Amino acid sequence: MKNKVTKFKCFWGWQDEQEENWLMEQARQGYHLIKANPGVYTFKPGPAVEYVYRLDYQDKGKRQLQAYLQLFSDSGWELVCEMGGWHYFRRPVVSGEKPEIYTDPASKAEKYRRLMVFSLSMLPLLVVSMKTVSERIEGSVFWLVFEIGLIVLTILYVVIIIRLYLRYKALKQQRLI
Amino acid sequence: MEYGKEILKYLPLTESTIYTLLALVEPIHGYGLMQRVEEVSKGTVKIGPGTLYGAFSTLEKEGLIQMVNEVERRKVYALTAKGRKVLAAQIDRLEIMAENAKNIRNQILE
Numbered sequence: 001m002k003n004k005v006t007k008f009k010c011f012w013g014w015q016d017e018q019e020e021n022w023l024m025e026q027a028r029q030g031y032h033l034i035k036a037n038p039g040v041y042t043f044k045p046g047p048a049v050e051y052v053y054r055l056d057y058q059d060k061g062k063r064q065l066q067a068y069l070q071l072f073s074d075s076g077w078e079l080v081c082e083m084g085g086w087h088y089f090r091r092p093v094v095s096g097e098k099p100e101i102y103t104d105p106a107s108k109a110e111k112y113r114r115l116m117v118f119s120l121s122m123l124p125l126l127v128v129s130m131k132t133v134s135e136r137i138e139g140s141v142f143w144l145v146f147e148i149g150l151i152v153l154t155i156l157y158v159v160i161i162i163r164l165y166l167r168y169k170a171l172k173q174q175r176l177i
Numbered sequence: 178m179e180y181g182k183e184i185l186k187y188l189p190l191t192e193s194t195i196y197t198l199l200a201l202v203e204p205i206h207g208y209g210l211m212q213r214v215e216e217v218s219k220g221t222v223k224i225g226p227g228t229l230y231g232a233f234s235t236l237e238k239e240g241l242i243q244m245v246n247e248v249e250r251r252k253v254y255a256l257t258a259k260g261r262k263v264l265a266a267q268i269d270r271l272e273i274m275a276e277n278a279k280n281i282r283n284q285i286l287e
Contacts, residue, residue, distance in 0.1 A: 056227050067207075070250040071226045074208035101227035104193060110231055 109171035
């Protein structure tokens with residue numbers, strides 16, 4: 001048996017629950033996550049295990065997150081890997097129970113707010129780059145392609161921000177009674 | 178007891194915040210708190226680590242709790258004087274509510 005298996009999949013910030021479910025399904029088939037990179041996932045094949053995976057987004061540095069990581073490990077969560085602020089945690093399912101890392105909607109909403117703030121902070125940079133590049137095009141195919149790439153990226157960011165905002169709002173409005 | 182506006186503005190606290198503050202009457206670290214809350218609430222309230230980490234920073238920012246120690250990367254928190262007042266004010270409110278609720282409970286189950 002190979003000791004590493006690579007799989008490809010897109011992951012957008014508002015789809016973290018689908019990502020969790022996908023990883024749980026992989027674990028049931030005997031594929032256990034080792035490393036996540038954008039679009040590329042590395043698994044270790046082995047016996048099927050019922051794992052519960054949970055994703056959290058924290059954009060502080062490792063040193064500032066020491067107490068955070070300690071709290072997760074104390075409460076039984078294994079940090080599998082980290083990708084661009086996303087922390088992939090898992091623990092074996094015990095007596096069918098799939099514990100949450102966020103136990104109320106308000107604190108879960110905060111996770112999406114953090115991600116939204118980060119995505120928003122990227123926009124000015126993209127706009128400035130678009131403007132700089134647009135001044136250089138003047139018939140150059142290279143810069144034209146570059147500019148189109150930037151436009152696509154900016155649209156993508158706007159879509160991500162809108163989706164995150166909707167997720168955030170839905171959680172904030174939960175439990176009106 | 179009468180409380181000022183700066184105390185009452187935090188009320189009512191959510192159930193999980195009430196249990197969090199109750200556990201912080203004595204210095205405690207995060208995982209100890211999670212276990213304590215589950216135990217004293219007889220399993221009705223569970224606090225996940227993501228929620229608790231956020232709660233600690235919010236409560237600290239609002240000056241209701243403070244870090245009193247750090248043991249092997251575990252931050253130990255306890256209530257501040259302001260936190261104690263907020264908790265006491267919340268307990269008073271709960272007492273009024275529980276008294277009312279108990280009377281009604283007897284009526285509806287008659």
